[in-house]
Structures are given as structure tokens and as C-alpha cells.
Amino acid sequence: MKTYTCLLSFLCYVAMSTSVMASGSDSSAYQGALFNGDSTRFADSVHSGGPRLLSVGVNVQQQNRALKSDFGGATDTKINHLLATAGLDVTKWLTLYGGAGEADFDSGNIKQGSNFEWLLGGTFRMLDFMVLEPWNDIDNYWIGVDVNSFYRNVGIEEDWSGASKDLSELFASVTMSFYSKPEKPGTWNRLGFYFGPALSILSMDDRNEDQMFGLIGGLQLNPNPNMGIKLEVQKFEGVGLGAGFNFHF
Numbered sequence: 001m002k003t004y005t006c007l008l009s010f011l012c013y014v015a016m017s018t019s020v021m022a023s024g025s026d027s028s029a030y031q032g033a034l035f036n037g038d039s040t041r042f043a044d045s046v047h048s049g050g051p052r053l054l055s056v057g058v059n060v061q062q063q064n065r066a067l068k069s070d071f072g073g074a075t076d077t078k079i080n081h082l083l084a085t086a087g088l089d090v091t092k093w094l095t096l097y098g099g100a101g102e103a104d105f106d107s108g109n110i111k112q113g114s115n116f117e118w119l120l121g122g123t124f125r126m127l128d129f130m131v132l133e134p135w136n137d138i139d140n141y142w143i144g145v146d147v148n149s150f151y152r153n154v155g156i157e158e159d160w161s162g163a164s165k166d167l168s169e170l171f172a173s174v175t176m177s178f179y180s181k182p183e184k185p186g187t188w189n190r191l192g193f194y195f196g197p198a199l200s201i202l203s204m205d206d207r208n209e210d211q212m213f214g215l216i217g218g219l220q221l222n223p224n225p226n227m228g229i230k231l232e233v234q235k236f237e238g239v240g241l242g243a244g245f246n247f248h249f
Helices: 002-023
Strands: 054-069 074-089 094-107 110-132 140-157 164-181 190-204 207-209 213-224 227-235 239-248
Touching: 054 094, 054 190, 054 227, 074 110, 074 239, 094 140, 140 190, 164 213
Parallel strands: none
Antiparallel strands: 054 074, 054 207, 054 239, 074 094, 094 110, 110 140, 140 164, 164 190, 190 207, 190 213, 213 227, 227 239
16 A cells, blocks of 8 residues: 555655656646646647557457455456447547456356447546757657546446446546657657556456556557557556557548
8 A cells, every 4th residue: 555655645746756857947838737738838638659549449358367266265266358449538648448348258167258348438637747848859858647538338237147246436546657759750759658656446246346446557659640559567466468549530
């Protein structure tokens, strides 16, 4: 618990510090909505880096978690998600998104494939600040702080009893990102990584997550302004992997 509290405090401290720095800098840098309202400069979309309001994508994720029963004991659980998603950039700093697809669920005596899944969430950019401006064809470098949260639901039917259950997850994370934007044409539009603490609350009838606090990190690549590719790692009870592809239009 102390580890995640310290990390969250560190992210907030850096965000506040860079806010003060940006207040005294020229207009080549811009900040997130928390510190500066709306920027006069054009800001990249928070959902995937693109300049247009709407986006669609495909996301896959594998979760390795442990679900504990009210009667004691924890069961190793593997959940594979495959989702088609759509996003709307409400403002330059806020994206709302949703998705639908299927999930494979394996937990003790419950093994089910092709379960319907839906998801609703949002991403809010707190800070986006240029820490190194381009000079002599050198790339510019940025830092950011983002808040992401979503709720998902998976319908599951037990093989042995035929009973229907709903697995729900409430997820939230605060991540710091470091990325660059090349000055020379012909390369990628944006490349960086992000990390931070995360909260994941799982619930299914009399079972709940064994560990709700974890860590999240990943790589983000935008080959061009309209396309985003993401690779992600989550660490809770176990290590989970994810990947996503999004396109703005």
C-alpha cells in the first residue's frame, strides 16, 4: 500500500512542479486542463494521439488474477479479453470511449469461452508539457500525467451448473508518460512510454479480487497522427499483457 501511495504522491508532485515551470515558459509548451484550462495550441487527442474527434480500435488483454471467496481461499483466474472500441474526444483533454467483444474465463471449476463483454470509460489528461524544445533538428520531448478509468462487465455461465454470473471490474490508473515527437519527416509521429499505480476491483457473486492495487506500464507508438499502437503490462496478483490498435477518422 505504501509503495502505491508514494508513487501517486510522486506523480502529483511532478505534475505540480512542471505546472509552475510551464507558467513561466513561452507559448511553445502547453499544459493539461487541470492546470491551464484549455490550451490555445492544438493538442493531440488523448485517446490515441490523433487530431480528429472520432476513433475506432481493437484491444486485446490477458489478465492473471486471483479471486478470493467469502469462505476463504483464492483461486488463480485467467481472463482473455478481445474488444472492438470506439472513442469520442469531447475536448482536447477528455476522451470518452466504449467497447464490446468477448472474453474467455478460466477460474477453478468455471471455464467459459466467448462470453459477451462490454466496457465504458474515459481518459483525462492532467498535464502535457514540453520539457525540451527542438533545437538543431533535435526531437522535442514531453511529459504528461493522465487519469484513466473504466467499468467492464462479462457475462459468465458455469459449465457444471449452468448458472449465469456477471464478472465486473472497476479500473482506475494515474500514469506519467515520457515521449518524443521527431522533427524530421519520414519517421514516426510520436513514441514514448508510461507507468503508474492502478486500482482494479473485481467482483463475481461471492468472489472478489485478492489484490486491488497494482502497477501499470507500457509503450505507445504513433506511426502517423491518426494511428496509435500500444503495448501494456499490468502487475497485480500476476502479470497481465495487453495490446491495442486505434485509428482516428
